[in-house]
Amino acid sequence: MYDLPQPDAYRDERLLMVEQQLRARGIRDERVLDAMARAPRHEFVPQEHRGEAYEDHPIAIGEGQTISQPFVVAAMLEALALRPEDVALEVGTGSGYETAVLAELVGTVYSIERIASLAERATAVLERLGYSNVTVVHGDGSQGLAEAAPFDAIVVSAAAPQVPRPLMDQLRDGGRLVIPVGSGFAQNLQLVRKIGGAATTMYLDGVRFVPLIGREGFREGEWIG
Ligand code: SAH
Numbered sequence: 001m002y003d004l005p006q007p008d009a010y011r012d013e014r015l016l017m018v019e020q021q022l023r024a025r026g027i028r029d030e031r032v033l034d035a036m037a038r039a040p041r042h043e044f045v046p047q048e049h050r051g052e053a054y055e056d057h058p059i060a061i062g063e064g065q066t067i068s069q070p071f072v073v074a075a076m077l078e079a080l081a082l083r084p085e086d087v088a089l090e091v092g093t094g095s096g097y098e099t100a101v102l103a104e105l106v107g108t109v110y111s112i113e114r115i116a117s118l119a120e121r122a123t124a125v126l127e128r129l130g131y132s133n134v135t136v137v138h139g140d141g142s143q144g145l146a147e148a149a150p151f152d153a154i155v156v157s158a159a160a161p162q163v164p165r166p167l168m169d170q171l172r173d174g175g176r177l178v179i180p181v182g183s184g185f186a187q188n189l190q191l192v193r194k195i196g197g198a199a200t201t202m203y204l205d206g207v208r209f210v211p212l213i214g215r216e217g218f219r220e221g222e223w224i225g
């Protein structure tokens with residue numbers, strides 16, 4: 001059913017996650033389901049939490065940050081309607097897990113992370129696993145990544161006070177952006193499409209992410225969650 005790599009100790013748990021947490025809850029994009037059946041989430045989780053890697057919740061990854069719940073990753077990536085030839089930008093690399101799922105789905109992935117130690121760790125794991133179509137950059141992703149633009153798809157994995165203007169500017173015409181917008185208390189996932197230079201916004205689910213901290217995000221200390 002799924003196009004799987006070499007089996008590993010977590011394969012059965014991973015397939016159960018796909019069936020019970022994703023497919024049963026309405027994720028329909030077979031490419032997303034397949035990518036999440038392949039990407040070894042346990043490799044991106046700190047050793048002490050490895051046994052929980054495929055459970056239905058976010059997990060602490062250090063530096064006060066978390067790896068997102070599997071369903072949230074699937075819902076965001078499904079909303080982006082990704083194609084194999086796309087160039088994608090992820091803002092907030094964190095553990096590198098969603099980066100790996102993206103790398104299974106599109107041709108080229110750029111991912112930007114503001115905390116250097118997380119960017120380094122994610123780079124090392126992604127390299128060890130052989131994800132060769134990924135570039136991880138250390139920097140403020142609230143300003144996008146101008147040198148690699150334009151992008152067909154942008155996914156922001158941290159909550160912003162509003163849609164950062166540079167991200168819209170760096171989206172190709174026909175491009176899609178998924179971003180949680182709101183405060184520490186209430187956030188909504190937004191899907192923004194850029195068509196003929198104009199933006200159309202669809203409001204998806206209520207979510208809870210860590211803050212996007214940067215020039216086009218929140219200031220450090222401004223966030224009350
Ligand atoms: N997709 C990640 C989620 C990580 S949590 C995963 O699956 O692991 C969100 C990440 O966004 C955190 O690592 C945080 O440090 C990062 N972040 C917050 N503000 C940022 C900014 N302005 N630029 C880049 N990364 C940012």
